[in-house]
Amino acid sequence: NNIDIIYANTTKTACFGAFASMLTSKPLIYRASNDRFFSNHGWIDYVVCNQTKKILACSDFVASSFKEWFWKVKTVYPPIDFEELTRNLSKESIDKIRKQYRISNNAFVVVQIGCLRRVKRHVDLLLSTAQIIKSGNPRIMLLFVGSDSQGKEINIKRELIKIAKELNIWKHIIFTGYKKDVGSILKASDLLVVPSLTETFGRVIVEALYLEVPVIASNTGAIPEIIKNGETGYLFEPQNVKALKDCIRKVLENYNKAKQLAQKGRRYVKIRFSLESVLKKNIDIFSELVTKR
Numbered sequence: 001n002n003i004d005i006i007y008a009n010t011t012k013t014a015c016f017g018a019f020a021s022m023l024t025s026k027p028l029i030y031r032a033s034n035d036r037f038f039s040n041h042g043w044i045d046y047v048v049c050n051q052t053k054k055i056l057a058c059s060d061f062v063a064s065s066f067k068e069w070f071w072k073v074k075t076v077y078p079p080i081d082f083e084e085l086t087r088n089l090s091k092e093s094i095d096k097i098r099k100q101y102r103i104s105n106n107a108f109v110v111v112q113i114g115c116l117r118r119v120k121r122h123v124d125l126l127l128s129t130a131q132i133i134k135s136g137n138p139r140i141m142l143l144f145v146g147s148d149s150q151g152k153e154i155n156i157k158r159e160l161i162k163i164a165k166e167l168n169i170w171k172h173i174i175f176t177g178y179k180k181d182v183g184s185i186l187k188a189s190d191l192l193v194v195p196s197l198t199e200t201f202g203r204v205i206v207e208a209l210y211l212e213v214p215v216i217a218s219n220t221g222a223i224p225e226i227i228k229n230g231e232t233g234y235l236f237e238p239q240n241v242k243a244l245k246d247c248i249r250k251v252l253e254n255y256n257k258a259k260q261l262a263q264k265g266r267r268y269v270k271i272r273f274s275l276e277s278v279l280k281k282n283i284d285i286f287s288e289l290v291t292k293r
Contacts, residue, residue, distance in 0.1 A: 004290050005029060008048075015044060018051035027053035027289045033078075034200050035065035035221075053289055056282075058201045059222030074285065079278035080206050082270070089183045089211075097181075097188035101174050103141055108252065111143040111189035113182065113204045114196070116156040120146075121195040121218070121239065126160055128245040130167045137252065140172060145185055147178040186213050191251055191258070197238050199223050206273050209233070209265030214258035216247045232265035234258075 006021050006028045008014035014030045021028040030052040049055060049066065055073045057063035063073045103109060110129060114120045122144060129142050148157045157175060164170045179185055182204070186192065192208040194217040205226050208215050215233035217223045229235040234250065236243035251258040271277065 005286055007031070009033075011044065011048065014048040014052070018048050021051050029054045029056060029285070029289070032057045032062050032066065035062045035198075054285060056285070059225055061222040061225065062200050076281050076285070077273050077278060078201055078203065079275045080203065080210070080269070080273045081275050082210050083275075085183045085207055085210065087183075088181065089187060093181065093184040094188045097184050101143070101176065103174075103188070106139060107141045108137075108139045108191070109141050109143055109189040110191045110193055110248065111145060111185065112193050112195070113145040113185065114194075115146045116144070116149045116160075118156065119197045121197060122156065122160055123163065124195045124239060124241050124244055125193050126163055126173070127241045128248060129172070130164075130169050131241075131245050132248060132252070133169050133172055134167070138172075141174065142172055143174050143176065143185070143189060145176045145179050145182075182207060183211065186211050189213060190255070191216065191248070193244070193248070194218065194223065195236075195238070195244060196220065196223075202226050205233075206269045209262055209269045212259065212262045212266050214251055214255075214262045215265070216244065216251065226269070227265075228268075231261065232268055233261055 003024065003026050006017045006026050008017035008028065009031045017028045017030070020026070028051055030048055032055055049069045052072060055066055055069060056076045057066065057073055058078050060075050063075045066073045112122060112125050116122060126142065129140055133140050148154065164173045186208050192204065192213050192215045194202065194205055194215070196218055198221040200222055202217070202223050205215055205217060205223065209232060215227060217227050217233060217235060218238040219235040220238050224235065227233040227235055234247045236247050
């Protein structure tokens with residue numbers, strides 16, 4: 001009787017939430033973090049969405065996959081705690097990263113952050129940077145940050161190592177595994193690349209821009225909602241190794257411009273994805289539902 005709203009953050013909890021909503025007549029809010037076609041829960045999606053009063057999509061891209069319930073869907077981006085991101089950030093923490101992985105001061109560090117999964121297309125970044133290194137730019141160091149995959153994708157790291165050795169660029173590749181200090185990793189890097197086949201949001205892109213780290217990302221999913229090509233970073237078509245290589249060259253040839261885009265990106269994400277901004281949107285939605293009851 002003391003409950004006003006039922007909030008579900010995953011499809012699984014939304015199933016229980018839908019049942020609880022039916023029993024109590026309390027409104028259900030479903031937080032959709034994946035597009036419906038990617039998660040593909042079949043009839044369960046229909047049960048959950050039909051019972052839900054509001055579907056809060058983590059991006060416009062995700063919202064578009066719930067078009068059958070368009071009147072219920074609202075995009076509310078995930079909040080980014082920028083204070084937490086920078087809490088332990090310092091010159092010492094940045095230097096520690098470079099020292100830990102024996103990265104020289106004149107190295108140009110290209111980083112990709114995310115679990116080693118095929119959808120993340122680490123291989124495209126490896127192949128594109130290999131071409132640049134072999135064409136006469138030995139300063140590049142490639143940093144893969146993220147845990148190894150499990151199950152069917154468990155051999156991705158092994159495959160990447162094999163390719164790097166075949167291309168004779170093994171000394172330019174570093175695998176860090178899972179790291180908590182994302183802020184320090186990003187600031188110790190010169191460029192973030194996100195070559196994924198799809199992204200339902202792109203949290204690390206927002207974090208990189210807030211820290212004024214230049215970003216190159218694939219033109220897919222929700223990424224264009226964050227990266228405006230030539231304004232806050234550079235976009236390329238997914239799986240196009242040549243286009244990715246050209247973008248990296250563009251950054252190398254005019255790093256000052258890339259930094260200017262990142263600075264513009266910081267102003268953009270600071271307003272749009274801040275904890276305070278997103279919290280206000282959630283409170284407004286909750287208040288509206290309670291008032292309508």
